[in-house]
Amino acid sequence: MPRIRMEFSKRDRVRFLSHLDMVKAFERAIRRAGIPIAFSEGFNPHPKMNFASALAVGVTSDREYIDIELRETMAAGEVMSLISAALPAGIQISGAMAVPDNSPALMAMVNRAEYRVTVPVNGPLDTESLTEGISRFMDSSEVMIMKRTKKGPRPRNIRPGIKKLTGTVIGDRIDFSILTVAGSEGNVRPEEVVRTFADYLGNEFDADLPQINRVGLYTEHNCRLLTPMDMGSMNGDTEGRDEGGGDSFA
Amino acid sequence: MKQFIENRILPKVQKPARYQGNEWNSVHKDWDDTPVRMVFAFPDVYEVGMSHLGLRILYHIVNTREDTLMERVFAPWVDMEEQLRQHGLPLFSLESVRPLADFDAIAFTLQYEMSYTNLLNMLDLAGIPLRAAQRGDSWPLVLAGGPTAYNPEPLAPFIDAFLLGEGEEAIHDIIGIIRKWKQGATPRKRSDLLKELAGVSGVYVPEFYEVSYHDDGTIKGVVPQVSFVPSRVTKRVVRDLDGVDFPTSPIVPFMEIVHDRIMLEVLRGCSRGCRFCQAGMIYRPVREKRPETIVTQAENLVKNTGYDEISLTSLSTSDYSCVQGVLTSLMDKFGSEGVGVSLPSLRADSFSVDLAKEVQRVRKTTLTFAPEAGTQRMRDVINKGVTEDNLMEAVTGAFEAGWTSVKLYFMIGLPAETYEDLDGIADLAFKVVDRGRDILGNRAGRLRITVSASSFVPKPHTPFQWVAQDSMEALQEKQQYLARKLKHRRLVFNWHDARLSTIEAVFSRGSRKVAAALERAWACGCKFDSWNEHFKYDTWQEAFRETGVDPGFYSQRGFALDETLPWDHIDAGVTKEFLLSEYKRAFSEEITADCRHEECTLCGVCQSLPAALDLKGAKNNAPD
Ligand code: SF4
Numbered sequence: 077m078p079r080i081r082m083e084f085s086k087r088d089r090v091r092f093l094s095h096l097d098m099v100k101a102f103e104r105a106i107r108r109a110g111i112p113i114a115f116s117e118g119f120n121p122h123p124k125m126n127f128a129s130a131l132a133v134g135v136t137s138d139r140e141y142i143d144i145e146l147r148e149t150m151a152a153g154e155v156m157s158l159i160s161a162a163l164p165a166g167i168q169i170s171g172a173m174a175v176p177d178n179s180p181a182l183m184a185m186v187n188r189a190e191y192r193v194t195v196p197v198n199g200p201l202d203t204e205s206l207t208e209g210i211s212r213f214m215d216s217s218e219v220m221i222m223k224r225t226k227k228g229p230r231p232r233n234i235r236p237g238i239k240k241l242t243g244t245v246i247g248d249r250i251d252f253s254i255l256t257v258a259g260s261e262g263n264v265r266p267e268e269v270v271r272t273f274a275d276y277l278g279n280e281f282d283a284d285l286p287q288i289n290r291v292g293l294y295t296e297h298n299c300r301l302l303t304p305m306d307m308g309s310m311n312g313d314t315e316g317r318d319e320g321g322g323d324s325f326a
Numbered sequence: 327m328k329q330f331i332e333n334r335i336l337p338k339v340q341k342p343a344r345y346q347g348n349e350w351n352s353v354h355k356d357w358d359d360t361p362v363r364m365v366f367a368f369p370d371v372y373e374v375g376m377s378h379l380g381l382r383i384l385y386h387i388v389n390t391r392e393d394t395l396m397e398r399v400f401a402p403w404v405d406m407e408e409q410l411r412q413h414g415l416p417l418f419s420l421e422s423v424r425p426l427a428d429f430d431a432i433a434f435t436l437q438y439e440m441s442y443t444n445l446l447n448m449l450d451l452a453g454i455p456l457r458a459a460q461r462g463d464s465w466p467l468v469l470a471g472g473p474t475a476y477n478p479e480p481l482a483p484f485i486d487a488f489l490l491g492e493g494e495e496a497i498h499d500i501i502g503i504i505r506k507w508k509q510g511a512t513p514r515k516r517s518d519l520l521k522e523l524a525g526v527s528g529v530y531v532p533e534f535y536e537v538s539y540h541d542d543g544t545i546k547g548v549v550p551q552v553s554f555v556p557s558r559v560t561k562r563v564v565r566d567l568d569g570v571d572f573p574t575s576p577i578v579p580f581m582e583i584v585h586d587r588i589m590l591e592v593l594r595g596c597s598r599g600c601r602f603c604q605a606g607m608i609y610r611p612v613r614e615k616r617p618e619t620i621v622t623q624a625e626n627l628v629k630n631t632g633y634d635e636i637s638l639t640s641l642s643t644s645d646y647s648c649v650q651g652v653l654t655s656l657m658d659k660f661g662s663e664g665v666g667v668s669l670p671s672l673r674a675d676s677f678s679v680d681l682a683k684e685v686q687r688v689r690k691t692t693l694t695f696a697p698e699a700g701t702q703r704m705r706d707v708i709n710k711g712v713t714e715d716n717l718m719e720a721v722t723g724a725f726e727a728g729w730t731s732v733k734l735y736f737m738i739g740l741p742a743e744t745y746e747d748l749d750g751i752a753d754l755a756f757k758v759v760d761r762g763r764d765i766l767g768n769r770a771g772r773l774r775i776t777v778s779a780s781s782f783v784p785k786p787h788t789p790f791q792w793v794a795q796d797s798m799e800a801l802q803e804k805q806q807y808l809a810r811k812l813k814h815r816r817l818v819f820n821w822h823d824a825r826l827s828t829i830e831a832v833f834s835r836g837s838r839k840v841a842a843a844l845e846r847a848w849a850c851g852c853k854f855d856s857w858n859e860h861f862k863y864d865t866w867q868e869a870f871r872e873t874g875v876d877p878g879f880y881s882q883r884g885f886a887l888d889e890t891l892p893w894d895h896i897d898a899g900v901t902k903e904f905l906l907s908e909y910k911r912a913f914s915e916e917i918t919a920d921c922r923h924e925e926c927t928l929c930g931v932c933q934s935l936p937a938a939l940d941l942k943g944a945k946n947n948a949p950d
Contacts, residue, residue: 093580094581097343097580100580100582104578104631104632107665108632122664164349166348
């Protein structure tokens with residue numbers, strides 16, 4: 077069955093939607109748009125669609141991904157323009173492509189997530205001392221957090237999951253850039269990184285209400301970060317691809 | 327304010343999507359370019375309020391007008407209230423994030439008595455004086471409508487004007503008056519506006535009526551104080567359901583709500599005549615939509631919302647005279663698109679089970695029936711036209727079709743109830759269990775029968791409006807009795823909090839005097855009373871004591887048949903003579919037929935209102 081992969085953003089106006097809300101928003105937009113989506117077999121058929129990764133409530137994103145399966149062929153560009161008109165403000169499609177039937181599921185593919193996290197600074201702090209603090213923090217082999225689990229709080233070392241951390245002081249705030257493991261390799265949440273780093277630095281900034289934006293989702297492949305669109309175009313067509321959007325990555 | 331709420335408040339509350347107001351199909355109009363601004367206020371949380379069809383209808387009708395905007399507000403959940411109070415922020419509308427006080431009118435809907443404290447709390451959070459008498463010329467007009475407005479008196483001091491009956495047409499009259507008043511000479515006087523509104527058919531302005539009392543606290547009279555209001559206010563009713571505007575682009579919430587699907591109204595009213603049921607009296611006459619209207623509306627609704635389920639709503643959808651044809655057309659049309667049809671309210675008979683079989687490919691859901699009482703005698707008293715045979719045929723059909731769980735609704739504390747009637751509930755439940763076992767055979771392990779017992783609350787404008795409610799202790803005893811009898815592996819018994827039902831009865835049948843207790847209870851922290859975790863029974867009792875209101879006077883007292891009732895100046899179309907005759911027939915265990923299938927029983931509605939029984943697939947018995 078034809079499969080279409082789309083790249084989309086989730087902006088401020090919809091940042092409080094849960095993953096389930098997003099799933100339903102897409103389901104309904106697809107029906108409004110009249111896209112011939114395929115349904116699963118069985119007693120309780122549901123539309124065949126898969127997201128790359130769930131996004132936490134309150135977090136915006138520049139690049140998320142969804143695959144939908146169609147019951148009849150439709151050009152990726154047409155799917156994109158139809159669904160764009162039916163999506164609520166705040167969710168915007170930036171690219172669409174047909175991907176081969178047999179390409180791996182989004183979920184199984186993505187193993188890195190990149191975030192930008194903005195927090196207010198509490199005292200005098202400049203980029204230089206921040207950077208110095210970060211490199212000391214990153215030198216440690218253990219960054220412990222208490223993880224809430226079904227069996228109560230459990231300690232967990234998140235340091236191996238933090239692949240990159242940089243920060244810049246801009247006026248009275250800090251912009252962090254964080255690369256973490258995601259998906260099949262486990263998840264480290266950006267607010268956990270910022271929280272533990274704030275504790276480490278002695279609360280020189282306020283990690284209580286961080287503004288979090290996901291910059292992208294990737295597959296690390298031979299030390300390069302490839303987006304799901306890159307992965308999909310390795311042997312698929314790229315019709316409907318929005319030029320200039322979605323093809324830059326770290 | 328908008329930025330602050332989005333960045334500082336919403337991240338801290340549960341379910342921030344409750345307060346966002348930018349859902350698909352929500353309407354955002356230019357504030358400055360729109361002369362009349364209204365906000366629809368639902369005194370419960372978003373998930374409950376957004377499931378209410380009346381909101382969808384009025385929101386659509388008002389926003390279709392160029393000269394008016396209607397936004398929404400719901401009772402903020404306690405965490406949000408805490409944030410608002412802590413930051414000194416007023417309650418705001420969802421669409422434009424504006425303080426409620428900026429609007430010309432706030433229109434509350436009254437769906438159940440136990441939401442009244444939320445109504446007061448919302449006014450307070452908006453910084454608006456609670457009592458109408460304290461609101462000067464610059465405050466918004468506070469309107470209220472909905473089923474419990476049929477006894478407006480407990481809320482009379484707080485509401486400027488009530489609308490009785492259906493709002494689709496009346497809302498235009500009201501907006502017209504507000505608009506004219508706003509364009510009129512300044513300074514604008516609120517009293518002029520109220521005077522104009524009181525002239526609209528169906529509008530009741532309580533401050534123009536004075537209530538006098540006998541020494542014993544019963545009512546001497548409710549008398550107009552001015553010449554320009556009627557002595558009785560008659561409800562509004564729409565004649566032709568096909569002709570009124572029905573929203574086909576309703577708001578599609580982002581978060582899950584209680585009824586998260588298309589709600590397509592197929593008929594209005596019910597004339598089965600259950601004697602405890604207020605809806606069955608106040609929404610008369612029965613008016614059906616044409617099948618073609620329903621199918622066209624369904625098509626547009628699916629296209630405009632993207633929902634995957636169409637619920638055909640009404641008080642009793644298996645009573646729709648064209649239900650079979652409509653179901654078939656809808657399933658033919660949408661089956662292949664993954665859109666299902668559901669029937670929320672079914673009679674307890676085999677016809678209804680056949681319908682359910684048709685629409686449900688999966689027998690996962692529970693089938694619900696409401697025999698309401700356990701013995702034929704009691705069902706005759708309440709005029710529930712269901713026999714044990716009907717019910718047994720229905721459950722047999724259900725089990726044979728593969729359903730394994732069935733829910734049975736009963737009411738306890740009904741007039742003239744004895745313990746034999748309670749035994750009857752248990753007997754019936756066990757018969758259903760036995761039948762289930764026989765039919766399900768080796769799947770009987772999955773059998774689950776849920777028995778749900780609510781407590782009778784006497785409601786205005788029903789044949790049982792005069793009847794005393796059981797005491798709380800009596801109700802609790804009956805609940806315990808049933809709980810003991812219904813102990814069985816295959817049975818689940820649940821019941822409603824009797825304490826809540828007794829307070830509900832006070833506000834169901836109260837006069838203006840109970841308003842003081844309501845205000846006091848709210849001031850002492852009562853809100854979200856129908857949410858278990860927030861219901862404060864002791865605080866309520868204290869509020870009654872402190873304000874000198876004897877709750878039993880309104881709940882546990884049988885009202886005299888010749889007594890002036892607190893709502894006698896409200897005319898729901900059904901005459902007091904009819905209610906009285908039904909009351910008497912109840913106690914002589916005589917049943918009264920449904921005017922859809924037998925002769926008109928002269929309830930008064932079609933005789934006095936500009937509407938009549940209107941069936942599309944059967945002959946009408948209504949008198950001309
Ligand atoms: S007046 Fe007659 S036909 Fe009309 S609703 Fe009443 S009983 Fe039915």
